[in-house]
Amino acid sequence: MTREELKLAALSLPYEPGVYLMKDAADTVIYVGKAKKLKNRVSQYFQDTASHTAKTRRMVSLVDHFETIRAASEFEALVLECSLIKHYMPKYNILLKDDKGYPYLRLDLREAYPRITLANRVKDDGAKYFGPYGSRGKSQQVIDTIRTTFRLPGCSKKLPRDIGKDRPCLNYHLEQCAGWCRPEKTQEEYHALMEQAQLLLEGKQKSLCDKLREQMEEAAEQLDFEHAALYRDRLRAIEALGQKQLVTAGTMADTDVIGWHQTEAKACFAVLHFIGGNLMDKEYELLPATDDPAEALSSLVKQYYLSRKAAPKRILLPFAMEDADLFAELLFDQLEKKVHILVPQRGDNKRLSELANKNAQEEAERVTTAAERLSGTMTLLQNMLGLEHYPARMEAYDISNTAGTDIVASMTVFIDGKPKKGDYKRFKLEGMEDQDDYASMRQVLCRRFCHYLDGDKGFDECPDFLLIDGGAVHAQTVKDALDTMGIHLPIFGMVKDNRHRTRALVMPDGREIGIQATPAVFSLIGRIQEETHRFAITYHRTLRSKRVKGSQLDGIEGIGEKRRLALLRHFKSVSAIRAATLEELETVIPKTAAKKVFEHFRSEV
Numbered sequence: 001m002t003r004e005e006l007k008l009a010a011l012s013l014p015y016e017p018g019v020y021l022m023k024d025a026a027d028t029v030i031y032v033g034k035a036k037k038l039k040n041r042v043s044q045y046f047q048d049t050a051s052h053t054a055k056t057r058r059m060v061s062l063v064d065h066f067e068t069i070r071a072a073s074e075f076e077a078l079v080l081e082c083s084l085i086k087h088y089m090p091k092y093n094i095l096l097k098d099d100k101g102y103p104y105l106r107l108d109l110r111e112a113y114p115r116i117t118l119a120n121r122v123k124d125d126g127a128k129y130f131g132p133y134g135s136r137g138k139s140q141q142v143i144d145t146i147r148t149t150f151r152l153p154g155c156s157k158k159l160p161r162d163i164g165k166d167r168p169c170l171n172y173h174l175e176q177c178a179g180w181c182r183p184e185k186t187q188e189e190y191h192a193l194m195e196q197a198q199l200l201l202e203g204k205q206k207s208l209c210d211k212l213r214e215q216m217e218e219a220a221e222q223l224d225f226e227h228a229a230l231y232r233d234r235l236r237a238i239e240a241l242g243q244k245q246l247v248t249a250g251t252m253a254d255t256d257v258i259g260w261h262q263t264e265a266k267a268c269f270a271v272l273h274f275i276g277g278n279l280m281d282k283e284y285e286l287l288p289a290t291d292d293p294a295e296a297l298s299s300l301v302k303q304y305y306l307s308r309k310a311a312p313k314r315i316l317l318p319f320a321m322e323d324a325d326l327f328a329e330l331l332f333d334q335l336e337k338k339v340h341i342l343v344p345q346r347g348d349n350k351r352l353s354e355l356a357n358k359n360a361q362e363e364a365e366r367v368t369t370a371a372e373r374l375s376g377t378m379t380l381l382q383n384m385l386g387l388e389h390y391p392a393r394m395e396a397y398d399i400s401n402t403a404g405t406d407i408v409a410s411m412t413v414f415i416d417g418k419p420k421k422g423d424y425k426r427f428k429l430e431g432m433e434d435q436d437d438y439a440s441m442r443q444v445l446c447r448r449f450c451h452y453l454d455g456d457k458g459f460d461e462c463p464d465f466l467l468i469d470g471g472a473v474h475a476q477t478v479k480d481a482l483d484t485m486g487i488h489l490p491i492f493g494m495v496k497d498n499r500h501r502t503r504a505l506v507m508p509d510g511r512e513i514g515i516q517a518t519p520a521v522f523s524l525i526g527r528i529q530e531e532t533h534r535f536a537i538t539y540h541r542t543l544r545s546k547r548v549k550g551s552q553l554d555g556i557e558g559i560g561e562k563r564r565l566a567l568l569r570h571f572k573s574v575s576a577i578r579a580a581t582l583e584e585l586e587t588v589i590p591k592t593a594a595k596k597v598f599e600h601f602r603s604e605v
Contacts, residue, residue, distance in 0.1 A: 001065050003046060009066070010043035017077045018070040019084060022092075025064040029088040034081040034323075036074050042066065053291045054383025059092040078326045079333075082302055094299040096285055096307070103139045104131035107198055112187060113159035113180070114194050115152070116143050116201075122307075130201045131308060146200060149237045150193045151178040160187070200238065202310060202335070209235060257316045259356025260297055261364050262289045264520040265376030268364035269300045272356045273312070284363050289376055291383055291518075294319060302327060306334070314340045316353050374417045377520040384513055384521060385505065387490055389464055392416055396467040396494075396528050399429075399440045400536035407432045409444040410536035413463075417524060419531060425458070426539045438477045441468060445478050449487050465490035467505075467528060476508040494529050502529045553577070556600045558593040567597070577601070 001009065015037045022031040022045075035041030045052075045060050052060065071077040085093050106119040108127035118139055122129045131139065147154050154177065155169045164183040171177035180190055199208040216231035259270035270284040290296045298321045305311045311331050321327065324341040331339045344350040368376070382391055394414040401407040413423035427444050445466075451459035466489055468474045475493040482489060492505040495512065502525045504512045515522045553564045553574065570588045571577045577585075578601040585594035 006063060006066070007043065007046040010046055011039065013039040013042055013068060014070070015039050016070055017072075017074045018068050019077050019080045021067045021069075021084065021088075022059065022063045022090075023065050023067065024062045027064075029084075029090050030062060031059050031090050031092040032081055032084045032088060034071075034074070034077040036077075038068055038070070042068070054380075054386065055092065055291055057386060058383075074323075075326055075329055078323060078330055082306055082330070085299075085303070086306075094287070094290065094296040096300060096303045097287075103136050104129045105139060105142065105201060107194070107201070109191065109194060109198065113190055116146060116197065118143070128198060128201075128309075130310065146197050148176050149200075150197055150234065151176065152193060152197070153177050153180050155181075157181050159190075204337075205238065209238060212238070254312050255314045255316065255352075256312045257352045257356040258297070258301065258318060259353070259358070259360035260293060260318045261357055261361035262293065263364050263368040263373060263376065264380065265289055265372035266364045266368045267293070267296065268360040269297070269304075270356055270360035270363065271304065272352070272359065274352070282359060284360065286363065286367060289380065291380065294322070298322060305331060309335065311335055311337060311339045313338075314342065316349055316356075317341065317343050318353055318357055319343060373520070377524050378417050380518060381521050381524065384515070384518065385465070385490065385492065387465060391464040393461060393463045394465060394467060394528070395463040396469070396532040397441065397444060398469040398529075398532040398536040399437050399444070400533075400540040401435055401440075407435070407440055408536060408540045409440060410532055410539060411444070411448060412528065412532045412535055414528060423458070423461075424535060426535065437470065438474065441470065441474055442477050442481045446481050446485070449482060449485055452487075453485065462487075463489065465492065467525070467532075468493050469529065469532065471495055472506045472508060472510040475506060479508045494525065496529075501526055553597070556596055558596050559589075563589045563593055 017034070017036055018038045019032065019034050020038065020042050021029050022033075024030050033041070045056070045063070049057055049060060069080060071080055085095075089095060103118045103120055104122055106117050106127050106129055108114050108125075110126065118136065119129060144154070146152070153159070154171055157166075157169075159180060163181055163185075166181065168179040168181055169177070172179040179185060196208055196211075199205075199211075212231050212235040216228050216235060219225070219228035219231060254276065255274040257272040257274065259268070259272065261268055261270075265288070267287045267289050268284055269287065270282065272279055273281040273283075285300065287296070297317065297319065301315070301317070301321060305315075317324070320343050321341065328339050328341050331337065342349065344353050378391060381387075382389075385391075392415060394417075396412045396414070397409060399407065399409050407429040409427040409429065411425040411427070413420045425448070427447060429440050429443060432440060432443070448459060452462060466478065468478055468491060471493045475491045479491050482491075491508055492513075493507075494502040495504045495506050497503040502522075503516055504514045505525070506512045515525055553559055553567065559567075566588055567577050567585075568574075571580060577597065580598075582594060582598045585597055588594070589597070
């Protein structure tokens with residue numbers, strides 16, 4: 001479908017909630033999203049693409065057709081979106097990395113004597129899966145802790161096959177197992193313990209403790225002190241788990257604090273797990289830097305908790321998540337647990353959020369090299385400007401003059417974001433009698449690309465795009481000049497703020513691209529602007545100093561640099577000043593100073 005056909009198809013959609021699937025020409029799903037109103041959301045993709053992020057522009061450029069699925073509510077749309085993202089793993093959705101190597105815990109209560117085992121991936125086999133956890137060693141530690149807490153078997157005996165066939169093993173004598181291979185132990189007792197273990201893995205520690213406390217008190221009332229003591233010991237063991245760094249990943253934590261930070265090349269999604277106010281564990285995920293952190297955070301938070309099938313009481317976010325309330329509803333629906341999702345603004349929660357962000361920053365910076373930073377910045381710049389090719393060579397231009405005299409221009413060159421001073425060029429403007437930045441810029445670019453067309457050494461490389469000191473009119477002036485030469489390049493003007501820093505890049509048609517919200521790009525463009533200005537003004541000052549050095553106007557009382565320049569601008573040369581009448585001099589400088597100049601040259605005769 002053409003872009004216009006896609007737009008018309010989107011405008012024909014209903015004002016109803018649902019999910020949309022963007023597909024490429026090969027019918028591959030490249031993006032899945034949800035919408036409160038399908039018509040509004042989907043049509044936005046095919047309207048003003050200049051307002052899109054760079055990633056969205058790339059995705060839209062690949063869309064050949066799309067499909068939609070209507071939902072009864074926005075909540076159902078969220079559920080469906082999460083399910084479809086997990087199924088299709090679309091290229092342009094932010095995804096947690098493959099969990100290969102990060103095992104899950106598997107428990108199937110339908111078995112006669114179920115055990116908690118390690119599983120590399122979740123299967124649709126009716127069993128319960130928990131995790132994934134940070135490593136196989138950590139996962140095994142969780143299994144061992146639960147096994148000893150509930151005194152479950154850890155030997156290789158097969159139950160019920162081996163019940164009563166042999167004496168209990170050493171674990172029984174060490175009181176680490178209740179001896180489930182003995183005939184007097186029942187399958188009902190075993191299943192009751194496994195159900196309690198499942199509650200613990202689901203993060204329902206409080207309900208499990210309440211249940212055990214109730215059983216303990218009931219046994220004590222019936223004077224069954226042996227079972228009361230058993231429930232008491234199990235209760236203490238489970239409560240003690242809450243103070244150990246064992247079952248994390250949101251399972252036993254009461255608060256998770258999400259952190260986010262990205263360098264020019266890498267982003268880090270960090271999760272700090274707190275139990276009773278104490279930091280117990282940290283998990284993090286490293287990803288490529290993104291131009292839409294809000295979308296990335298929303299996607300990662302959903303995948304993180306839905307894949308683990310567990311969540312804490314509170315989740316603190318570094319910034320707002322658009323559908324936080326809907327996601328909390330989804331967690332309650334799937335986990336039967338009320339989760340509060342907050343963005344702290346002050347106090348202890350704010351400090352915890354800052355701590356999580358700091359952890360994310362340390363991890364992102366740790367794995368980002370200087371080369372990756374610069375390469376990442378250049379890629380960000382490419383995406384922001386919508387350039388087809390990586391901007392390996394950039395050229396920047398600036399004009400410098402003093403009230404229209406000694407007009408010069410500079411050309412600086414940056415290769416992969418680094419200055420290549422051997423390729424710098426400077427121009428002395430020809431035939432320019434007045435200050436005209438547009439005409440000056442036109443002349444400089446025409447001269448530069450005439451050399452390029454002639455294949456002259458030093459000018460024979462073509463840049464990937466141009467940066468011009470000035471606004472949209474400067475950029476349009478250069479574009480018009482190059483178009484007439486048959487040269488078509490991306491051209492951007494550098495628009496400055498009141499502190500003379502480039503705040504935005506502007507296209508010839510007047511569209512601005514803000515860069516201040518992207519520190520790495522803002523810093524890079526700022527360095528280019530300063531270097532180009534420095535190179536231009538240094539050349540200008542050199543020419544001016546040569547011209548005024550030893551000038552015959554030096555030493556005349558009342559004639560400083562400003563009046564000397566005013567005379568030279570008006571009369572063009574010292575000879576013309578010498579030949580001027582007093583009345584002619586008085587039209588340029590004050591009468592007293594004019595008289596001093598007139599008398600100075602008359603005294604030479």
